[in-house]
Amino acid sequence: MASSIRAVLEELHLLKCCLLPGELLAFTEDAAVWDALLDAYSGNPDVELPPVHHAAQFVVRTDDSDVWFEVEMPWEEGDNSGRTIPHVAVKGSNLGRSEQERWQAVVAEALEEVRGSEYPLYELISSHLLPRLHAEAAEVEPSSTESAPTIQPAAPPGSIPPPRYHALFTSHHLKSPQKRRSLSQWAHELSLTGFAKVGYPGVIYCEGTREDVEDFVARVKSMQWLALRLRFVEPAPSGGNDTSRRWAEFEKVGEVVEEMRRLGRERFVVDMGIGSAGLAPGTPQ
Secondary structure, eight states: OOHHHHHHHHHHHHHTOOTTTTTTEEEEHHHHHHHHHHHHHHHHHTTTOOOOOOOOEEEEEETTTEEEEEEEOOOOOOOOOSSOOOOOEETTTOOOHHHHHHHHHHHHHHHHHHHTTTTTHHHIIIIIIIIHHHHHHHHHHHHSSHHHHHHHOOOOOOOOOOOOEEEEEEEEEEEOOHHHHHHHHHHHTTEEEEEEEOSSSSSEEEEHHHHHOOOOOOOOHHSSSSSSSEEEEOOSSSSSSOOOOOOEEEESSSHHHHHHHHHOOOOOOHHHTTTTOOOOOOEEE
């Protein structure tokens, strides 16, 4: 049973790392047990796991929709890849019978598309159901859309120095020595400051001129990643740029929060669900 639990935790960890602001995953049964298991796995994927006697049950929802999904991950079922196939029920505060049947058909179609995938739960939620919720909410209320990160227009040319930009990526993990070398080389080549947090999850942050940050972002996106998310590319707030430290590597999420706090930009990672505002500097996580 332990390997099945580990497979489910791997998918849950992958999914939680890639949720955007306004997207929620919350356990509904044995929440304290599953939160503790997921926290332990997030800190060390090889941690010894205690026995678990109940399936993982949780809800997935967004702030912009009154429809949500109740998901159960049973131990007994698996597709050809050995991955658990989730059971998904559609719920809603104002969901009529015909609408519920339509949504269940959407879920059934998505389940067929991810069957046999290496990460069926992750693909089901992140690539099918959450985007569908956002899209339908946007059709109902076009003014409240959740758009992808966009690059702001450049300031008109002038004698003042060009504005500083910064960008933040998250990924399922960052372990490849080749990727780590490339990130460091590109940062030096483009005169960027920033850091990479290695392990699980991966975090990449950089700051520099708009042109150089755009170049760096394009190079990162051109590489092969598991669950890479560009959280933002935007003008950096004034102050906080420390050119004495060019590029650094961290191993703990707490170090990322501490570094961003040192730069006066802690909220940029905490608001994305990375780390905790309550951590004192130097506290490992």
